[in-house]
Amino acid sequence: MSVVALIEFDPASGAATGHRLADADAALLRVTDLGATRGDGVFETASLVHGHVQALEAHLERLVQSARMLELPQPDPAVWRAAVLAVGDALTAEGVDEGSIKFVLTRGVEGGSVPTGWVFGTAAPDFTADRTSGVRLVLLDRGFRHDVSQTSPWLLAGAKTLSYAMNRAALREAARRGADDVLFVSSDGYLLEGPTSTLVLRTGPRLITPRVDLGILAGTTQADLFAWAEAAGFPTGYELLTPADLAAADAAWLVSSVRHVAPVRAVEGVERAIDAELTERFNEALDARTA
Amino acid sequence: MSVVALIEFDPASGAATGHRLADADAALLRVTDLGATRGDGVFETASLVHGHVQALEAHLERLVQSARMLELPQPDPAVWRAAVLAVGDALTAEGVDEGSIKFVLTRGVEGGSVPTGWVFGTAAPDFTADRTSGVRLVLLDRGFRHDVSQTSPWLLAGAKTLSYAMNRAALREAARRGADDVLFVSSDGYLLEGPTSTLVLRTGPRLITPRVDLGILAGTTQADLFAWAEAAGFPTGYELLTPADLAAADAAWLVSSVRHVAPVRAVEGVERAIDAELTERFNEALDARTA
Incomplete structure (x- = not known):
């Protein structure tokens, strides 16, 4: 059970405008995405426990801080927060009690001016x-x-x-x-x-x-x-x-x-x-x- | 003008079996590809000049060497050579006189056992x-x-x-x-x-x-x-x-x-x-x- 939300960006301004859920088994990235060709992006992984995304605000702050260090476009916490919570809610609705939610921001497709962003959630391994x-x-x-x-x-x-x-x-x-x-x-x-x-x-x-x-x-x-x-x-x-x-x-x-x-x-x-x-x-x- | 060839792998053995040309503007990678989430892969970039892929054998050798250092599945030089040459020929046929051809091998989708590979060719910038x-x-x-x-x-x-x-x-x-x-x-x-x-x-x-x-x-x-x-x-x-x-x-x-x-x-x-x-x-x- 996995869930993906893609962050949507305005192609003109590069500003994040929202998110949409996507098929986690589908190809969603281009081979020229600088995340895939240069590891040129930042990420966070939060836990989902009993329906709650834990330490979400701290993760969002650290995503912003990492983006600043890489001189990436500043992620809009409101857009990312909504996407992460949507993925968390979808996992919870599917019965996932302990999950991990990874959120990724890359510099986008080479030669372009718009970043790439997604949120991927799945059930956590058993760490007992x-x-x-x-x-x-x-x-x-x-x-x-x-x-x-x-x-x-x-x-x-x-x-x-x-x-x-x-x-x-x-x-x-x-x-x-x-x-x-x-x-x-x-x-x-x-x-x-x-x-x-x-x-x-x-x-x-x-x-x-x-x-x-x-x-x-x-x-x-x-x-x-x-x-x-x-x-x-x-x-x-x-x-x-x-x-x-x-x-x-x-x-x-x-x-x-x-x-x-x-x-x-x-x-x-x-x-x-x-x-x-x-x-x-x-x-x-x-x-x-x-x- | 860009060309992509995807390396095809046998899903059971993980062995590379060949390549197929794909749409360079399409999404071809999953968001769980370890190349995109962990920079966990290796690459080479060769030049295409007047119809010739230069130093191809040296690049293939170095790809194998990098894969060994990362303990990735050994790339099959024959399969990669054919894919790189096909991309070079396609670029040349489109009139590209100086091009760059990047070939990438990643550890594949997280949790899977098959790597991901592609070859991306495009016209080179003017370096005069x-x-x-x-x-x-x-x-x-x-x-x-x-x-x-x-x-x-x-x-x-x-x-x-x-x-x-x-x-x-x-x-x-x-x-x-x-x-x-x-x-x-x-x-x-x-x-x-x-x-x-x-x-x-x-x-x-x-x-x-x-x-x-x-x-x-x-x-x-x-x-x-x-x-x-x-x-x-x-x-x-x-x-x-x-x-x-x-x-x-x-x-x-x-x-x-x-x-x-x-x-x-x-x-x-x-x-x-x-x-x-x-x-x-x-x-x-x-x-x-x-x-």
Whole structure:
């Protein structure tokens, strides 16, 4: 069960005017779309749980921010919000209780002046095992220094672009090493993020995540988790972290929009204890979100 | 005037079986194609000149090599050769004397087991000004060390992937600085390549290009140029080069498949002499290729 909404643009002004539902199994893109030929676009993936698109406003804000970093036409949040909600409603009407909704904005067909945009929704995979038994991580070099987003903004570190081939290659490398997921490390030794997730550590009562000035994404789910945690009495913080901090932490998780919170059960082949009770509280809190 | 050939794959085995011409203005890709959603694919661009697809075998070899680096299904050179030649012939029949032919292989639709492939041909832009007056370069950090392809192969340095958003951002940065093109430099200070070109320097009679173990593409056009140059009495070499070598060189060029040879007329705003006579000889030699 999949649903697609195409964003409609005014061919003269390039402004988004609305959306229309389309056949998810049909060809909808031209081979000259710069999203397909250059990975030249941005995206977001939100979760749909019990009829609610979660963290939608944060995802829309980040889409706008990524578009700004790529100098794409600014997406109109009202148009995108309506399209995402329509896709969410269609999935819910079809009985999808946990879904993922990806929204994509590309620079459009080469030589044209109008972007391409779509929203794709489908049922989410069953992440129960990841959420309860946890994931085994490898640490992989991302190649960039921790300060690259300040020194070299054209490298687009911290933008959520369609140019994700390296993220997928890193996941294949993890599988080759017998692991489930990746935590990237800067070339000068700081913990960054996963290919599609944010790292959260617990040290005593305190929850810590890497600073967002390291050329990484500001996690939408991590932000919601930290808001809940602060209200629940857990202090939170953003820091420069190293592999030694990960080894020393009382617990570690990868946090992402659709999988939510997955405890880290091993790093570089070394097993570590997972905090099953807190993981369950985290996932219940995230699951209960209605926005 | 554009022509598209779609590569056909056996849905059971995933093997390429042939190609069929398609409407270049039609939608031909699904929004779940991993080429469009993850930049997860590889490509080549060859030139068509006076009815000949140039360096076709070298491009096919590099496509196979890039596919191997991304662990994509191995492209069958026979099928791709036939498709590229069919597109070239169709363009030539329509009167296109200088064209570009892009061939793309993606990992296919998410969740499927069959790749997506197409060949897109169109008339080339008029590069006369670049080839004669030259291009102004800026040097931009690529963020990676010069040895990253050895230490961190999952970063796919040296594979020609669809994840090119950074290359396009770098070109926008060049334009912002009043330049035409970019020469990337490793984070530890070695000259690499342009977003879509190979650097060639002349020092005395000798032509030099950066070593291909620096996580850069082996240039197909540069290889043909060096073969011609050796025959014409110019020694050639592959070296570790720095910005000081560029400043000290007697002449410099960016070499690429469709634009061919463009002399470098300025670096970081500092004008430099171009070698008009040798540039013309280079371009005539490349233009005269029949394979």
